[in-house]
Amino acid sequence: MTMHLDSPKIDVIYPDDCAERWDGYVDAHPKGSIFHKSAMCRVYSETRKHETCAVAARNADGNIVALLPAVRVETISGLASMIASRAILYAEPLCDDTAEGRYALAQLLDAHDKAVRRRTLFTEVRAMLPPGAERDVLEQNGYEFFDYLNYVVDLDRDRDQLWNSIGKQTRAKIRRSHRRGMTIEHDTSVAGVHRIYPLLRASYARSRVPLAGIDLFLSALRFVSAGEIQIRIATHKGRDVAGTVGLYYRDRYFAWYGGTTRPQGIDPFAAIVWDEIEWAHQHGLRFYDFGGAGWPDEDYGPRTFKSRFHGALVCFGRYRKVYSRHRLALAEKGYESLRALFSQFPRETATDGADNDRSPVSERKPK
Template sequence: MNKELKYVFDPTQVERLKWSEFVSGHPKGNIFQTPQMYDAYKTSKNYDPVFVACLDTEGSIRGLLVGSVFSEKDGALKNLISRCIIFGGPLLSPGVPAIDFVQRYNDFVKKKAVYSRLANLFDNSKELSGIESVGYEFKEHLNYNIDLARSQDEIWNSIQNTRRRQIRRGYRRGISVNISFEIDDIADYYGIVLETYKNAGLPLQDISFFESVYNNLSREKNILFFSAYYEGKLIGHRIILSYGNRLYDWFAGDNPKERDKYTNDVLVWEVLKWGNENGYEVFDFGGAGEPGKEYGVRDFKEKFGGKLVAFGNYLIVHQPAKYAMLQSLLKVHRSLKRSR
């Protein structure tokens, strides 16, 4: 352990401005490591935010991690399915030993979460080299990043022909798109996402999470709503997070009865076009599943001309017995779903 570094686990022990400046000044700084995202976790149902920072002898931040312990259920099940997810962290300065940092994190969270996942937004293979020695396992996971710094014609021409036709068709069939940093009622957007997730057989976070993220990120215009309307009615949307020179695909949903309008295709194009016009350089498409496994979402995202990246995740199991039980329950759940 580096004795010159002091570790803190309470965000009030760090000046908020210094925290923001550390994230914004880090080459891999991202929206998920900001004070605003920590605050959003703090006021969301079923979320317990996690904060770890290491400070040098002068009190400057040298490393930082923001995540959250999350469980869809309360009661007895909560202890079985609680896990900590860290998007885009930790952020470490040169010279900070990754092994020491994640070991401090492990010691802090191991009684709160059955397992943890470091979801990489960049290639962190050098920064996190060696953390396998303290229990982490690298898991392959894909994503698409779309270059927004090209000309708009280049972005358009990189989209598959079929998608381009569908986008044109959507406009011809009467779709209009509104782009805004503020909305009147998050419940309208949540309802569409909830229905989309139900149809896909996926769980969705409580509405308080959406409300809290909106309330905390909208102040500095770090959240955008791309809303598709047909005859004055909201039929689909994409919620986008913005930070630095990047846009992040966050949540999306559409009305399945209106899919002849190609809502999703039109909305993705509107995001790419807006990002290009407003000086953003990268659109992070928000994940494309595991290689070798069929995933319809990946098939959709592939058609928009992005670069396939494999930054992966790091997984660590803190409570092996509970994790084994959880995997068994998930296997039974999947089997029951297939038999229906």
């Protein structure tokens, strides 16, 4: 997607124009995340029903001063995509904390809105960190802020402190799962993707929430650095019963996707989460990010599960700009019908944490 800025002072560049310079800006920025990296932009561009809309602004000196990591996602294709498509930023936009940086970000947002508004319901920004210079720019450009929760575990403690901070019943379930023969494998491979995808599909189907195609995970395996993606699979009695896909960058481990068959008598998902936390701690990471815990005033089963690991409950929020209230109303009326197409299972309230916040249509709170 090509964009143009109404400013002679700022040029638009794309991740493929100069990946080294793009990633250098992300690496140097205090809020840079794996979702800003050129590799993740490539992952989404190679995934069906996803379109990378990521752009950065370069000043007259050739330096990047702002970056917008947007992805347009279609739930369904064709004419109906106008009421089933949204643009998502899986992390907040970046900008220099200067007048030039804020101006450049405002220009990027304006160009983005013009480019997607006719074929997209809204753009949503999913913040990972406390608000900074970007918040004022977002709000001044029509993006409304909403409270949204997350749990983040501080790993700067010894291993026993981390273990003992987990709820007593959850620790007992993890120990019991291992005693009963459950094992956890690290299988970050094409075979691992094909093993875990049915587990993800089962969990998302139970919640009647659409899941990205398997090509998202195959693309991630292909383009994300080998040291920045992990697949874990829990096996019991010869069957795969739970699995997660995690991403990590700098000092943060991010729980990206997870799924489970919910076997009786064991809790493989809790065991995998602890395995991720323990690994991240052993390798010197500082934070384990659960990837979202719902709207504050709504019951949300995965939040209950995530709370048992006693991370810090934070509220960095989300921002949303709606391009057509009429089309959004049509989409919301058809939402339950669309969800019925995604699953043959009745709706369940997840309590195992596997029904993640990564779906682009999983939450409807803003009005």
